[in-house]
Amino acid sequence: TSAAMAVVLGRGLLAPLGGRLRAGPRAPFRPAAAAATSAPLYDVVVSGGGMVGSAMAAVLGHNIHFHDKKIALLEAGPRKEYSRVPESYSNRVSSISPGSATLLSSFGAWDHISSLRLKSFRRMQVWDACSEAMIIFEKDDLDDMGYIVENDVIMSALTKQLDGVADRVEVFYGSKAVGYTWPLPSHSCDTSPWVQIELADGRRLQTKLLIGADGHNSVVRKEAEIKNIEHRYDQSAVVATLHLSEATDNNVAWQRFLPTGPIALLPLSDTASSLVWSTSHEHASDLLAMDEESFVDSINSAFWSNVNHSDFIDTAAAMFRSAISLLRPSGTSVRQLPPSVAKVDAGSRAMFPLGMGHATEYVQHRVALIGDAAHRVHPLAGQGVNLGFGDIACLAHHLSAAAFDGSDLGSLKHLLKFETERQRHNVSLIAAIDVLKRLYSTRLAPLVLLRTWGLQATNALPPIKVRI
Amino acid sequence: TSIKFMTFSFSFLRLTAKRLFSTSHSSVDPKEMKKFQLLAQKWWDEEGEYSALHSMNDIRVPFIRDTLLNMSNNYSLGNPLSGVKILDVGCGGGLLSEPLGRLGASVTGIDPLEDNIRTADRHKSFDPVLAKRIKYKSSSLEEIVEESMETFDVIVASEVVEHVADLETFIKCCSQVLKPEGSLFITTINKTQLSYILGIVVAEKVIGIVPEGTHEWEKFVPPEELERLLESNGFSVKTVNGMLYNPLSGLWSWMESTSVNYAMHAVKSGAQGQSGPTDTPAEVVSEQPSATAGTAL
Numbered sequence: 001t002s003a004a005m006a007v008v009l010g011r012g013l014l015a016p017l018g019g020r021l022r023a024g025p026r027a028p029f030r031p032a033a034a035a036a037t038s039a040p041l042y043d044v045v046v047s048g049g050g051m052v053g054s055a056m057a058a059v060l061g062h063n064i065h066f067h068d069k070k071i072a073l074l075e076a077g078p079r080k081e082y083s084r085v086p087e088s089y090s091n092r093v094s095s096i097s098p099g100s101a102t103l104l105s106s107f108g109a110w111d112h113i114s115s116l117r118l119k120s121f122r123r124m125q126v127w128d129a130c131s132e133a134m135i136i137f138e139k140d141d142l143d144d145m146g147y148i149v150e151n152d153v154i155m156s157a158l159t160k161q162l163d164g165v166a167d168r169v170e171v172f173y174g175s176k177a178v179g180y181t182w183p184l185p186s187h188s189c190d191t192s193p194w195v196q197i198e199l200a201d202g203r204r205l206q207t208k209l210l211i212g213a214d215g216h217n218s219v220v221r222k223e224a225e226i227k228n229i230e231h232r233y234d235q236s237a238v239v240a241t242l243h244l245s246e247a248t249d250n251n252v253a254w255q256r257f258l259p260t261g262p263i264a265l266l267p268l269s270d271t272a273s274s275l276v277w278s279t280s281h282e283h284a285s286d287l288l289a290m291d292e293e294s295f296v297d298s299i300n301s302a303f304w305s306n307v308n309h310s311d312f313i314d315t316a317a318a319m320f321r322s323a324i325s326l327l328r329p330s331g332t333s334v335r336q337l338p339p340s341v342a343k344v345d346a347g348s349r350a351m352f353p354l355g356m357g358h359a360t361e362y363v364q365h366r367v368a369l370i371g372d373a374a375h376r377v378h379p380l381a382g383q384g385v386n387l388g389f390g391d392i393a394c395l396a397h398h399l400s401a402a403a404f405d406g407s408d409l410g411s412l413k414h415l416l417k418f419e420t421e422r423q424r425h426n427v428s429l430i431a432a433i434d435v436l437k438r439l440y441s442t443r444l445a446p447l448v449l450l451r452t453w454g455l456q457a458t459n460a461l462p463p464i465k466v467r468i
Numbered sequence: 469t470s471i472k473f474m475t476f477s478f479s480f481l482r483l484t485a486k487r488l489f490s491t492s493h494s495s496v497d498p499k500e501m502k503k504f505q506l507l508a509q510k511w512w513d514e515e516g517e518y519s520a521l522h523s524m525n526d527i528r529v530p531f532i533r534d535t536l537l538n539m540s541n542n543y544s545l546g547n548p549l550s551g552v553k554i555l556d557v558g559c560g561g562g563l564l565s566e567p568l569g570r571l572g573a574s575v576t577g578i579d580p581l582e583d584n585i586r587t588a589d590r591h592k593s594f595d596p597v598l599a600k601r602i603k604y605k606s607s608s609l610e611e612i613v614e615e616s617m618e619t620f621d622v623i624v625a626s627e628v629v630e631h632v633a634d635l636e637t638f639i640k641c642c643s644q645v646l647k648p649e650g651s652l653f654i655t656t657i658n659k660t661q662l663s664y665i666l667g668i669v670v671a672e673k674v675i676g677i678v679p680e681g682t683h684e685w686e687k688f689v690p691p692e693e694l695e696r697l698l699e700s701n702g703f704s705v706k707t708v709n710g711m712l713y714n715p716l717s718g719l720w721s722w723m724e725s726t727s728v729n730y731a732m733h734a735v736k737s738g739a740q741g742q743s744g745p746t747d748t749p750a751e752v753v754s755e756q757p758s759a760t761a762g763t764a765l
Contacts, residue, residue: 041596067546068572193594208595404548405529406567411514413526 039204042070046211049075052371052388053213054158061165062107065403071169076176081159089241090150091348093274095382100389112157120144123252131313133452135459148266176200180223209410218373230357236284238277241345254338257440262380362419366410508583511561547572555620558628562588569601582606616645626655655731659688703734
């Protein structure tokens with residue numbers, strides 16, 4: 001009837017979400033067979049049991065509004081937990097921001113981490129290999145700036161917290177999802193409205209909301225046909241566990257930008273630090289292949305050598321520095337000297353390729369991406385896992401409100417709120433990290449000068465530093 | 469402006485069903501039935517004809533939930549409406565029944581149009597929790613009175629009373645099936661110059677998008693009249709709040725003025741015929757909803 005048409009027309013003109021809700025995933029739509037509808041139905045399934053996926057499941061499991069909901073976590077690998085830390089340090093560590101620490105303590109994981117092993121740091125010194133420019137970050141109130149924690153320690157704490165809510169969160173270890181079937185947003189009444197998941201061993205699950213936390217090669221993202229902007233850097237990161245020449249109050253994180261890439265020393269204890277050295281693929285392979293002594297020499301030389309300086313840049317930088325000290329007497333900081341390295345843990349050297357990525361959409365009907373599945377960054381800013389934890393805090397907040405409103409958890413309405421909030425936060429940060437990476441990858445004088453002065457200026461101006 | 473148009477173009481759909489809601493003896497107009505039947509499949513298209521109703525859940529569910537939580541002494545936040553028996557009158561495709569069911573309530577949804585009930589039944593069937601908590605029945609309110617005397621803790625009649633042939637009878641039936649001190653929640657449309665100018669004149673006569681005579685402005689219910697009818701039939705009106713729909717954002721919000729849409733909460737007097745403590749009949753544009761209504765937690 002014309003009246004009904006009028007309503008439809010009015011809707012069409014004014015519907016803000018028009019195209020979005022309609023454009024469901026184009027993945028092959030297989031109408032749910034009778035067998036599938038008897039597959040167990042979960043309210044939320046998190047695909048990917050890494051740090052971010054496990055934390056997501058744990059946060060929801062501890063949320064009061066999810067008290068009687070069914071959550072599942074799918075992890076392809078085995079269960080990871082230890083009650084006592086092994087003596088040697090793991091070579092994969094993360095820099096945990098205070099915000100992430102707050103999230104982890106909100107469901108009791110931080111206590112476990114503290115009782116296992118962590119190292120707080122008060123200061124971060126970042127400087128350029130091509131000039132004397134440097135920037136120092138530290139909190140005025142002597143608070144911790146962040147924490148260096150081994151990834152295994154974080155996983156162990158998360159596993160323990162998941163055990164505590166086993167009545168709500170079912171963890172499937174050794175379970176890889178091999179296929180997803182998507183429902184249409186406005187399903188015809190005969191087909192299942194839920195996401196169907198098929199595991200490698202043939203088991204099937206259904207869920208009202210699928211959260212993809214399966215890393216930068218996310219299968220969820222690919223199956224949902226969400227476009228991903230990605231770029232492989234011509235760099236690999238070399239990690240290792242190092243022992244310092246002498247014990248020191250090791251509470252500073254060091255990072256020096258070499259033309260080949262940044263090298264960072266992250267404190268693990270008063271005598272040990274973790275290395276993250278991003279450099280060209282060939283150089284990375286060389287570093288892995290060389291004997292221990294040469295390796296240690298390379299590291300020390302990278303931090304101490306001034307071979308990349310040029311007189312021109314040094315003079316220009318010195319001039320700028322004196323100009324700043326005229327305007328802001330406190331604007332230049334005292335340079336601390338990084339510790340020198342004596343030994344590397346045998347067998348702790350490893351390398352992995354680096355890249356950046358950003359999904360064009362974080363959500364679709366009944367699907368949400370978090371962590372590296374949504375965005376992948378260069379380790380130079382130590383932000384990777386913190387962005388993931390930020391995603392968790394935001395998504396959990398919106399899901400919690402949706403649950404308390406009795407809403408369908410897979411509804412795009414609140415998922416879009418999560419996406420908007422996080423994209424707003426993430427995009428500028430990810431772009432900035434990428435720009436920094438490119439800016440610091442060159443020896444060209446003009447760019448070096450630009451970044452030298454830029455760094456010095458940023459160091460002198462508290463408002464900008466605080467924002468970082 | 470088109471802002472108000474949406475509330476009316478949307479309410480006209482409910483309006484066409486008015487005859488279906490009237491007393492059991494009335495014959496249903498087949499033309500009206502057909503119109504409504506066409507849309508019986510469209511209930512769950514969140515972006516379709518009923519999108520404004522889907523969107524209304526964002527304020528009416530928190531309103532109902534928080535009002536009930538504020539009145540109760542023991543509840544668990546994980547299952548806030550657990551143990552509460554709710555009657556959803558004019559449930560349509562179950563848009564409001566489902567969220568209430570998810571919050572733990574046992575919901576009975578009634579609607580005279582069988583196709584609506586069929587849609588509602590099918591939609592809830594995929595969720596075992598909802599399938600258990602919600603029961604749908606094709607029926608009018610009058611038809612269930614006898615078997616459901618003083619059965620329900622709560623009645624919700626959302627976007628319904630503007631279609632009812634005899635409002636006083638409707639209210640009396642509500643009173644009969646409600647337990648003493650039970651709550652009645654109503655959302656409906658006001659009968660004002662504004663609603664006439666925008667909904668009838670502009671929409672029907674000026675722009676002509678809505679066929680003339682579709683809306684019966686006479687059927688709209690001013691909050692004062694609704695309150696009077698409720699108070700004289702054993703109810704005590706506790707809250708009245710204005711609602712506003714923004715078609716650009718697709719979102720509803722609370723507003724002080726009840727000149728367009730409004731929501732009302734009334735409580736049936738207790739066993740002794742006493743109304744609730746400290747009785748001041750609520751002002752028409754009265755208290756704001758509780759702090760948590762409408763805001764995300």
